[in-house]
Amino acid sequence: MKYNIIGSSSKGNCIIVEDILMLDVGCSYVKIEKYLKQVKLIFISHSHKDHLNTTTIKQIAYKYPNIKIICGSEVVAEKLVKDSYVPMKNIYILKPSKWYDLGALKVKLEPLIHDTPNFSLKAEIKGKKMIYIVDTANVDNIEAKDYDLFLIEANYDEQTLKEHIYRCENPDELYYLYRVPATHLSYQDANSFLIENMGRNSQYEYIHKSNYNFKEEK
Numbered sequence: 001m002k003y004n005i006i007g008s009s010s011k012g013n014c015i016i017v018e019d020i021l022m023l024d025v026g027c028s029y030v031k032i033e034k035y036l037k038q039v040k041l042i043f044i045s046h047s048h049k050d051h052l053n054t055t056t057i058k059q060i061a062y063k064y065p066n067i068k069i070i071c072g073s074e075v076v077a078e079k080l081v082k083d084s085y086v087p088m089k090n091i092y093i094l095k096p097s098k099w100y101d102l103g104a105l106k107v108k109l110e111p112l113i114h115d116t117p118n119f120s121l122k123a124e125i126k127g128k129k130m131i132y133i134v135d136t137a138n139v140d141n142i143e144a145k146d147y148d149l150f151l152i153e154a155n156y157d158e159q160t161l162k163e164h165i166y167r168c169e170n171p172d173e174l175y176y177l178y179r180v181p182a183t184h185l186s187y188q189d190a191n192s193f194l195i196e197n198m199g200r201n202s203q204y205e206y207i208h209k210s211n212y213n214f215k216e217e218k
């Protein structure tokens with residue numbers, strides 16, 4: 001499947017799949033402007049700033065009033081209305097674990113483990129299936145056998161994080177480091193999920209990497 005990563009880290013997330021589906025809007029408007037003509041649907045996983053930039057959404061809602069936005073939580077919907085002035089008629093709060101047929105694509109949300117309501121997205125576009133998983137402690141209740149595309153968080157390397165915790169002397173930083181496994185997916189867990197679920201022709205991409213807790217050279 002065709003996908004375009006505009007941003008994928010705690011600095012801002014936005015990925016476009018098959019030109020029509022935008023996954024999270026955590027970037028500035030100028031970065032995504034040229035893609036918006038073709039985008040039909042935006043999915044917002046959760047309300048954190050790196051996934052929901054209310055200023056950018058406000059500009060999108062103003063200039064592209066035909067783009068619909070889906071989410072799984074009231075928290076996100078409320079922000080879209082209050083901070084981005086998106087009209088209610090363009091927001092769909094979907095129930096989890098249920099396929100919705102939206103015409104150009106089918107979608108299904110499933111709950112993730114984070115510190116605010118967060119959802120993964122499965123989408124079927126032109127007969128191909130993709131899954132988007134970001135900001136979650138684990139993927140224990142998710143299955144995506146033989147999907148065509150896996151966009152999966154590989155936030156930190158377990159060993160690198162352990163070393164940082166061991167060496168850390170700053171209490172604030174230590175608090176942050178201890179929270180990482182409760183809110184993000186490790187490279188190791190992402191790999192177990194991929195091994196479980198990937199088929200012969202599946203594509204995958206590691207997303208939402210933390211440069212600090214992820215040293216590839218070893």
Ligand SMILES: [Zn+2]
Pocket residue numbers: 009010048050051135208
């Ligand atoms: Zn994030």
Ligand SMILES: [Zn+2]
Pocket residue numbers: 046048114135
């Ligand atoms: Zn988050």
